[in-house]
Amino acid sequence: VTAVATLARAEVDELATLARLALTEAEAERLRDELGAILAHVAALAEVDVDGVAPMTHAVPMDLAPRADLATASLPVAAALGGTTSARDDQFVVPAAIPGTDRD
Amino acid sequence: VTDLLRATLAEQAAAVRARRVSAVELARAYLARIDAHDGALGAYLARADEPALAAAAAVDAAVARGVDPGPLAGVPLALKDMLVTRGVATTAGSKMLAGWVPPYDGTAVTRLAAAGAVMLGKLNCDEFGMGSSTEHSAFFPTRNPWDLGRVPGGSSGGSAAAVAAGLCAASLGTDTGGSVRQPAAFCGVVGLKPTYGRVSRHGVVAFASSLDQVGPIARTVADAALLLEVVAGADPLDGTSIDAPAPRLGPACGAPVAGQRVGLPREYLDGDLAPEVRAAVHRAVDILRAAGATVVDVTLPHTRHALPAYYLLAPAEAASNLARYDGVRFGHRAEGAATLAELHARSRGEGFGPEVKRRIMLGTYVLRAGTYDAYYQRAQQVRARIAADVDAALASVDVLLTPVTPTPAFPLGAAQTPLELYLGDVFTLGASLAGVPALAVPCGATAAGLPLGVQLIGRALDEASVLRAGAAIERAQPAFTFPPAFGAGPP
Numbered sequence: 330v331t332a333v334a335t336l337a338r339a340e341v342d343e344l345a346t347l348a349r350l351a352l353t354e355a356e357a358e359r360l361r362d363e364l365g366a367i368l369a370h371v372a373a374l375a376e377v378d379v380d381g382v383a384p385m386t387h388a389v390p391m392d393l394a395p396r397a398d399l400a401t402a403s404l405p406v407a408a409a410l411g412g413t414t415s416a417r418d419d420q421f422v423v424p425a426a427i428p429g430t431d432r433d
Numbered sequence: 434v435t436d437l438l439r440a441t442l443a444e445q446a447a448a449v450r451a452r453r454v455s456a457v458e459l460a461r462a463y464l465a466r467i468d469a470h471d472g473a474l475g476a477y478l479a480r481a482d483e484p485a486l487a488a489a490a491a492v493d494a495a496v497a498r499g500v501d502p503g504p505l506a507g508v509p510l511a512l513k514d515m516l517v518t519r520g521v522a523t524t525a526g527s528k529m530l531a532g533w534v535p536p537y538d539g540t541a542v543t544r545l546a547a548a549g550a551v552m553l554g555k556l557n558c559d560e561f562g563m564g565s566s567t568e569h570s571a572f573f574p575t576r577n578p579w580d581l582g583r584v585p586g587g588s589s590g591g592s593a594a595a596v597a598a599g600l601c602a603a604s605l606g607t608d609t610g611g612s613v614r615q616p617a618a619f620c621g622v623v624g625l626k627p628t629y630g631r632v633s634r635h636g637v638v639a640f641a642s643s644l645d646q647v648g649p650i651a652r653t654v655a656d657a658a659l660l661l662e663v664v665a666g667a668d669p670l671d672g673t674s675i676d677a678p679a680p681r682l683g684p685a686c687g688a689p690v691a692g693q694r695v696g697l698p699r700e701y702l703d704g705d706l707a708p709e710v711r712a713a714v715h716r717a718v719d720i721l722r723a724a725g726a727t728v729v730d731v732t733l734p735h736t737r738h739a740l741p742a743y744y745l746l747a748p749a750e751a752a753s754n755l756a757r758y759d760g761v762r763f764g765h766r767a768e769g770a771a772t773l774a775e776l777h778a779r780s781r782g783e784g785f786g787p788e789v790k791r792r793i794m795l796g797t798y799v800l801r802a803g804t805y806d807a808y809y810q811r812a813q814q815v816r817a818r819i820a821a822d823v824d825a826a827l828a829s830v831d832v833l834l835t836p837v838t839p840t841p842a843f844p845l846g847a848a849q850t851p852l853e854l855y856l857g858d859v860f861t862l863g864a865s866l867a868g869v870p871a872l873a874v875p876c877g878a879t880a881a882g883l884p885l886g887v888q889l890i891g892r893a894l895d896e897a898s899v900l901r902a903g904a905a906i907e908r909a910q911p912a913f914t915f916p917p918a919f920g921a922g923p924p
Contacts, residue, residue: 341794348752348797349759349774350790351782360794366852367795371741371808377815384813385820387643388629388868389675389893396669408536412763421761426773 335365434462438599439913442508442656445602446549449507450496456489456507460551463509467553467600470919475575476595478514479522480554485509488551495549502549505663511601513592514555515562516542516647517636525638526558526570526588529764529784539636540671541605541647541664548663553601556591560786561755562612562640564588565857566843569788574845577619578916579883583842586616592650593620597884598919603651603660609640610743611837611861613648614873614888618837621875621884621916623903624650625657628893629868630675632661633668641750642673644743644865652913654874654904658682661896677894685897686904691725693902696830700736701860707840713876713885714836720876720909721834721902731826731833735819739862742819744855745799745812746866751789752796758784791851816866823867823890831898833890836860837873841883860888870896874903875910 341361345352352360410416415423425431434454437445448454464482471477489509492502517523517539524530538546546552559569567575567590575590577583578598585594589606593616596604606613608626617624625648632647639645649660659682666679697718702711718728760766760780767779785793799808826833838857864871871890878884887906891899 344794344797344801345778347801348793349756349777349781350785350793351775351778352790353782356787356790360791363791363851364795364798366850367744367855368798370852371745371812374738374741374745374811374815377735377738377811377818379811379814379818382814382817384810385817386813387673388820388866389673391630391673391675393672396672404536409762411536412533413761414766415761423761423773424770424776428772 336361336368434458438462439915441653442505442603442651442659445508446504446506449492450501452496456492456551457486459507460485460489460509460553463553463601470598471600473576473581473918474578474594474598474600475573476556476591476598476600477511477554478524478526478557478572478591481521481552484520485551485553488546492549492551504548504659505545506549507551508549509551509553509602510545511553511556511592511595511604512542513558513589513604513606515558515607515638516605517638518542518552518555521552521555523555523638524572525562526560526572527784527786527789528571529758531571531765533763537636540633540668542636544664545605556595556604558591559588560789561638561751562588562607562609563751563788563792565611565615565854567591568845569786571786576845577842578919579621580842581918583844583883584619586619586842588612589650590616593617593622593624596620596622596650596652597916599915603649603656605647605660605664606650607637607640608646608648608865609644609747610865611858613650614837614861614871615858617650617873618886619842619884621878621886622650622652623654623657623875624648624873625661625896626864626871627661627665627896628675628870630673631665631896633671633674635668635670639754641747642754643750644747654872654900654907655683655686657872658686658900675894680896682897682900685901688901689725690721690902690905693726693832693898694830695721695726695728695902696731696826696833697728698731698733698736698826698833698835700733701835704859705839706836709841709879709885710836710839714834714887717834717876717887717906720906724905726902726905728834729830731830733822733826733863735815735822736863738815739819739866740855740859742812742815743858743862743866744795745808746816748792748796749799749809750796752793752800755789755793788851819863820867823863823869827869827892831891832902834902835888835890837886837888841879841885864890869893870899872899872903874906876906877910
């Protein structure tokens with residue numbers, strides 16, 4: 330961890346792209362300042378001696394055994410589609426992933 | 434009915450089972466209080482009057498048939514809007530989920546209903562549980578019932594405010610970094626974050642999966658214990674739920690604390706702390722000593738690193754969890770997007786509020802190739818050291834006694850940068866990162882009448898010890914009262 334006082338604007342834009350988040354100009358500028366301040370604060374982690382310390386991924390050690398392999402009722406299709414306004418033939422409808430390849 | 438509004442959950446259920454009051458009458462009494470008072474408080478995001486009255490009628494019918502409806506027979510509860518409820522709108526405080534009516538119930542919700550509880554509605558919270566004031570709700574802020582110009586805390590602010598003001602008998606919140614305990618302290622009620630994994634996370638809107646835990650917010654320690662007994666236990670629908678029987682916790686709430694060993698972490702009292710909060714901790718020390726407990730100093734050397742570790746880990750997990758909101762299957766969908774990528778980005782840009790965007794961006798930074806090892810992995814290693822500190826301290830004492838928050842409830846709209854707001858979580862994050870149980874219990878008030886609380890932290894799966902010490906502190910307080918503006922009886 331190194332102290333990052335400022336982020337480049339291009340870095341903010343790249344993060345927004347990775348996060349699939351459309352930001353306004355004002356939001357991007359504000360986030361640049363705010364993230365910089367937070368990253369400067371978390372630089373304090375560099376002080377901690379973590380040599381040989383295993384990363385902790387969960388609070389309680391546990392074996393994630395699969396549950397019994399039994400057929401159970403699943404969500405009916407109509408209920409699964411109930412949260413969208415855009416469904417057809419029991420499927421979710423989305424715009425083309427590759428521009429110009431719409432099926433409609 | 435008026436007397437029952439201040440009765441414990443067990444007393445309310447006993448009255449319903451003995452037909453001294455009907456569950457329908459009890460539900461109507463709370464609905465009338467919501468009608469009268471929630472305009473000022475802003476606790477409810479959604480009301481479920483009709484399903485609540487139908488559930489209450491079913492409880493009454495069971496009692497009439499001689500069937501026991503369960504330990505929460507007819508008890509009117511309301512739930513933080515992070516818990517998924519079939520047929521009742523669930524938003525997590527976000528525009529992203531506005532109007533979503535889930536097709537299923539979360540496990541905790543199912544267990545409450547199976548125990549006879551009646552669900553009155555859904556309570557406001559900071560968006561996706563991210564915040565400490567409920568001002569980050571996309572809909573409206575909730576106010577503190579003790580001072581309507583102040584925040585109720587967060588993120589479970591609607592739960593704490595509604596319980597304190599008597600607009601439900603008790604509530605379930607969720608706690609990722611303090612979201613049950615901090616609002617409980619700000620509103621003068623009890624908040625319990627159980628051991629990580631005690632309560633199933635199935636049907637809980639996910640924020641940070643290695644930290645999220647469902648916890649009761651209630652007027653008394655015994656009420657919180659009863660709620661946890663009902664909702665705790667392994668669940669095949671959550672692989673991280675702990676395979677241990679649901680604990681019997683009632684007896685702990687009446688057990689004497691003589692012989693109990695209490696540790697006072699030096700680092701928690703060294704930092705910036707309002708004098709009233711420090712005084713509350715010292716008052717709790719005096720109460721516990723007078724009751725026969727031994728109080729000793731202990732050390733948690735990495736206390737100041739909990740905040741930076743948490744604010745890397747939680748946003749990283751949030752960035753992953755919130756990837757599911759893509760405008761396709763449920764949640765907000767942007768109009769007129771030409772490509773799938775544009776649909777994703779615009780739906781998310783329009784649906785998420787500023788705090789959620791901040792954390793998604795921070796989490797994306799942390800998880801990105803090139804910064805992953807330096808940030809995410811190091812934060813996980815620091816988390817291991819913090820957990821080891823807590824384990825070491827709890828090897829020599831039964832519970833740790835600490836402040837919950839650095840200050841009492843702060844004013845609505847107080848100008849704070851995001852980082853300043855995060856600093857308020859400094860005392861609750863340690864137990865979250867270590868995954869151990871922690872209880873916020875009222876302990877006095879400021880000169881201006883704002884509630885103060887203290888926190889008790891225990892060993893994994895040892896909720897009984899924090900409840901035992903918490904109940905001893907509670908017994909030394911004046912009996913629970915509703916805030917002056919919220920009256921004692923029906924509206």
